[in-house]
Amino acid sequence: MQKSLKARNFAVFRISGAGLPNKRKLVCELENWGPNAVENSNRLLGEFEETLLDHVEMSLLPLVWSGNGSGSTIDAGEFTPLIRRLESAVLPFSGVVFPVRLGALGNGYVAFFAEHLTLDAGSVIDQHVESCQIMMDLLALDERRNVPAESLSEREIACLQLAGDGRISEEIAEKLGLSVHTVNAYLGSATIKLDSVNRIQAIAKAIRLGYIT
Known part of the structure; x- marks a missing residue:
């Protein structure tokens, strides 16, 4: 997915505390930010967490932003009417996040980041489908961890x-x-x-x- 979008990095965020008043938050489950992981995650969530938490309850349209770094842009082309643009004041990288809503569990976002991202309708739809599969795979892993140690014969x-x-x-x-x-x-x-x-x-x-x- 990252290669298809020509993105530099990715991150997967899941919502924890679902159903608990004022307890919901986004938790980074997977990423390849390397040594800057904590810093980049904190910067992203510090600016957009509340927006992302609200958005996933109302819409499954992707969200994008252009970073404030030199040359940092995002081009959605013909898909522009079907995305929501965010304004970033602190993020040096551009990004696109695909919301996933699977029910009481498994809600969150799969995100991709780069200095420049070019999106088209076909790639956005394909990546959104893949994002849903990633979340379902994470749910399956959670369930497997919770299965008793004795495996099926x-x-x-x-x-x-x-x-x-x-x-x-x-x-x-x-x-x-x-x-x-x-x-x-x-x-x-x-x-x-x-x-x-x-x-x-x-x-x-x-x-x-x-x-x-």
Whole structure:
């Protein structure tokens, strides 16, 4: 994504404290600013944090700004009517941030920075889609960290996969050469390991975590 936009750096910010009055804030989860990471993050959030927090609740249009450094510009071309421009007083670099709203969790921004950025409608749409995927991947990593240390067995995964394909316990038992009781036991233990309340939720979580497809 960074190479496609010819950006110099990127950063991924997620909203923490969602749903808590006056507790919401943006937290930098990933970046490649190097030794200037803390300084650049603080400068960006110091100027735009409240604006970004409000914007993601109301709109999914990208936001851009031109930095105050020498030659720092951003050109959105034909996409100009579909972006929101911000005015920066302290940032020496130009930037574009793509808002992502996935629900109660996973909201935030994927941002790219350079002295000069040129955007077009095609690249903006593609990058926005990729930004959503990045946030979903981060959510999946969070869930994987929260899964109990005991991983799913091959039999549990096989039963979940077939259940996810729409097979009932009797069909799964015939397919795997097991008894129906054993299949239900595997599905039950997998549901517990995935901290799910029922088989459907376990299947959905197993898909998000990459156990099944």
